[in-house]
Amino acid sequence: MRIGWQLLSAERMAQASQDGWTIFGVTSFGQLCEERLNLPTAAGWQMRAAMGACECSSEVRKRLEDGRLNVAKAAAVAQVLDYVQQNGGEGALLALATRSTTRETRVEVSRLREEARTKESPVKVTLHLTRRAISDLWRARDLLTDGRGGPRPTESFAVERVLEFFVDRKCPERKAARAAERERRRSERDAGARDGECSESDESAKLAADMPTESAAATLAGGGAYCLPSAPGRDDERSRWIAARDRHEVVGRHGDVCWMEHCDERGVLQFTHDRAFRFGGSNEASNLGRWCLHHHRGFDSGRLKLRQGRDGLIVVDRRGQVVGRARSPPPP
Numbered sequence: 001m002r003i004g005w006q007l008l009s010a011e012r013m014a015q016a017s018q019d020g021w022t023i024f025g026v027t028s029f030g031q032l033c034e035e036r037l038n039l040p041t042a043a044g045w046q047m048r049a050a051m052g053a054c055e056c057s058s059e060v061r062k063r064l065e066d067g068r069l070n071v072a073k074a075a076a077v078a079q080v081l082d083y084v085q086q087n088g089g090e091g092a093l094l095a096l097a098t099r100s101t102t103r104e105t106r107v108e109v110s111r112l113r114e115e116a117r118t119k120e121s122p123v124k125v126t127l128h129l130t131r132r133a134i135s136d137l138w139r140a141r142d143l144l145t146d147g148r149g150g151p152r153p154t155e156s157f158a159v160e161r162v163l164e165f166f167v168d169r170k171c172p173e174r175k176a177a178r179a180a181e182r183e184r185r186r187s188e189r190d191a192g193a194r195d196g197e198c199s200e201s202d203e204s205a206k207l208a209a210d211m212p213t214e215s216a217a218a219t220l221a222g223g224g225a226y227c228l229p230s231a232p233g234r235d236d237e238r239s240r241w242i243a244a245r246d247r248h249e250v251v252g253r254h255g256d257v258c259w260m261e262h263c264d265e266r267g268v269l270q271f272t273h274d275r276a277f278r279f280g281g282s283n284e285a286s287n288l289g290r291w292c293l294h295h296h297r298g299f300d301s302g303r304l305k306l307r308q309g310r311d312g313l314i315v316v317d318r319r320g321q322v323v324g325r326a327r328s329p330p331p332p
């Protein structure tokens with residue numbers, strides 16, 4: 001428990017400080033756990049979450065102290081503590097967590113998370129998936145994670161979105177409905193053009209906005225890691241839009257993962273410019289990087305800087321102390 005409190009207060013100190021995690025000589029919570037405390041990051045997060053729950057609920061704290069709850073259960077409960085406290089279900093959840101296994105507690109917590117998200121009682125199903133399908137499901141959650149940060153979506157959310165996307169693309173009935181709608185709009189537009197009443201660009205914008213396939217694709221990528229500025233329009237002098245060729249080249253260097261060594265973030269990733277876009281930096285692969293939101297912010301705020309080290313790029317803090325390194329090989 002002591003380590004949990006230390007982690008929680010370390011996180012608060014890092015958040016409060018202008019220098020972020022570099023005050024501890026590291027660049028992230030994960031690195032602090034792995035390199036300074038010799039603790040797997042997942043275990044660190046678990047302890048930190050459990051201590052957060054203790055702060056919000058004296059009952060969780062009591063049960064953790066007398067051993068009726070373990071750290072993993074308390075960390076699971078922490079995810080829905082607000083929701084059950086508001087809905088009067090805290091006692092029932094803690095009773096279940098006390099008498100059940102950690103796995104059963106997690107299942108109940110994930111049910112409550114869905115209930116809180118959808119405002120309805122979800123139906124429980126059991127799926128038997130191959131390892132490959134599970135890794136695809138995991139990847140879908142990464143891709144659905146809000147590109148601006150925020151928690152990783154639940155498995156249920158990912159399944160819901162992926163099904164919606166697939167059915168929308170493949171269902172002949174929906175395809176037919178889309179085609180009919182397109183046809184209707186086209187004839188409306190033609191009639192409009194004949195009457196000279198409406199401008200073409202307005203209508204085509206509406207048409208694009210109303211096409212279900214497009215909207216499903218947009219929902220799937222909505223705010224997600226792949227949410228990119230739209231392609232340059234005719235009038236755009238300079239756009240932040242990055243050509244597919246350049247995006248592929250950047251991702252091809254290390255895979256779709258943060259370029260900070262030991263940072264395994266794959267959900268909240270952003271394309272970054274070595275020479276800032278606002279100072280004329282180009283959108284070509286040679287000027288681009290792929291960093292998680294956390295590390296990207298570090299570079300943008302000046303807390304972190306990239307330097308050429310003896311064998312690759314190193315990451316230093318404001319005082320020039322080495323706090324990590326970029327993945328190798330470095331970009332050309």
Ligand SMILES: [Zn+2]
Pocket residue numbers: 258259260263264265291292293294295
């Ligand atoms: Zn990172």
